[in-house]
Amino acid sequence: KAGVTQTPRYLIKTRGQQVTLSCSPISGHRSVSWYQQTPGQGLQFLFEYFSETQRNKGNFPGRFSGRQFSNSRSEMNVSTLELGDSALYLCASSEGLAEYNEQFFGPGTRLTVL
Amino acid sequence: AQSVTQLGSHVSVSEGALVLLRCNYSSSVPPYLFWYVQYPNQGLQLLLKYTTGATLVKGINGFEAEFKKSETSFHLTKPSAHMSDAAEYFCAVSDLRAAGNKLTFGGGTRVLVKP
Numbered sequence: 117k118a119g120v121t122q123t124p125r126y127l128i129k130t131r132g133q134q135v136t137l138s139c140s141p142i143s144g145h146r147s148v149s150w151y152q153q154t155p156g157q158g159l160q161f162l163f164e165y166f167s168e169t170q171r172n173k174g175n176f177p178g179r180f181s182g183r184q185f186s187n188s189r190s191e192m193n194v195s196t197l198e199l200g201d202s203a204l205y206l207c208a209s210s211e212g213l214a215e216y217n218e219q220f221f222g223p224g225t226r227l228t229v230l
Numbered sequence: 231a232q233s234v235t236q237l238g239s240h241v242s243v244s245e246g247a248l249v250l251l252r253c254n255y256s257s258s259v260p261p262y263l264f265w266y267v268q269y270p271n272q273g274l275q276l277l278l279k280y281t282t283g284a285t286l287v288k289g290i291n292g293f294e295a296e297f298k299k300s301e302t303s304f305h306l307t308k309p310s311a312h313m314s315d316a317a318e319y320f321c322a323v324s325d326l327r328a329a330g331n332k333l334t335f336g337g338g339t340r341v342l343v344k345p
Contacts (some may be wrong), residue, residue, distance in 0.1 A: 120273070121234070147330070147331055149331050149332070149333075151333075151335075157337060158335060158336075158337045159320060159322075159333075159335035159338075160335075161332050161333060161334070164330050164331055164332060166330070171330045172330045172332045174332075177248065205266055206273055206274065208273075208274075208331070210331050213330045213331065216262050216279070216281040216324070217277070218276050218279065219331055220276070221266075221273030221274040221277075221304075222273050223272055223273045224272075224273055
C-alpha cells in the first residue's frame with residue numbers, strides 16, 4: 117500500500133496570506149489527524165477527522181481549520197498567516213478512532229511564512 | 231491535562247553502547263504509550279506501543295520499552311547503538327478520555343551516535 121502523502125512538500129508564503137495543505141491517507145484509513153511541529157513548541161495536535169466529521173480539536177486559533185472529504189482525503193487551511201505559523205505540518209492516518217491504533221505519518225509540508 | 235516529559239533533549243552515545251531514552255508521563259488514568267522516531271526531513275515512524283498486557287514491549291530495529299505504572303515511566307532502550315539510530319525520538323501518550331487518535335508528545339530527544 118502507498119503511504120500517507122502530503123502536498124505540497126514545501127511552501128513559502130507571506131504574512132496575511134492564506135494556505136491550504138493536502139493529505140491523502142493510506143487506502144482504507146478513515147481517520148486523519150494533523151499536527152504542527154516547531155522547534156519551540158514541539159509537536160502539537162491540531163485536529164482529527166473521521167468520516168468527514170471533526171472528532172477532536174487542539175488549542176489553536178480559529179485561523180486553523182480543516183475538512184475531510186468522502187474519500188478520506190483531508191485538507192487544512194490557515195488564514196491570515198503569521199510568522200509564527202512557520203512549521204512542519206504533519207498529517208497522520210489511522211484505520212479508526214481507537215486510541216491504540218497506530219498512526220501512520222506523512223513526510224510533512226514545510227511552511228515558511230515571510 | 232496529560233503531559234509527557236522526555237529527560238534530555240540531546241543524547242550522545244558511542245556505536246555499540248546502550249541507548250537509554252527516558253520518558254515520564256502525567257495522566258489521571260494509565261494511557262496508551264508510544265515511541266516514534268523521526269529521521270531528517272521525514273515524518274514519524276512508530277517504534278513500539280504499549281496498550282495492555284505485558285509491560286515490556288519489543289519494537290522494531292531492536293528497541294524495547296518497559297511500562298512502569300508506579301513510576302509513570304516508559305523508557306526506551308536498545309542494547310547496542312548503530313549509526314543508523316541517529317535520529318530524533320518522541321514519546322507520546324494517547325488520551326483515553328477523548329475517543330480518537332489525539333496524541334500528546336514529549337519534547338523529543340535527538341540521538342547522536344559516535345563511531
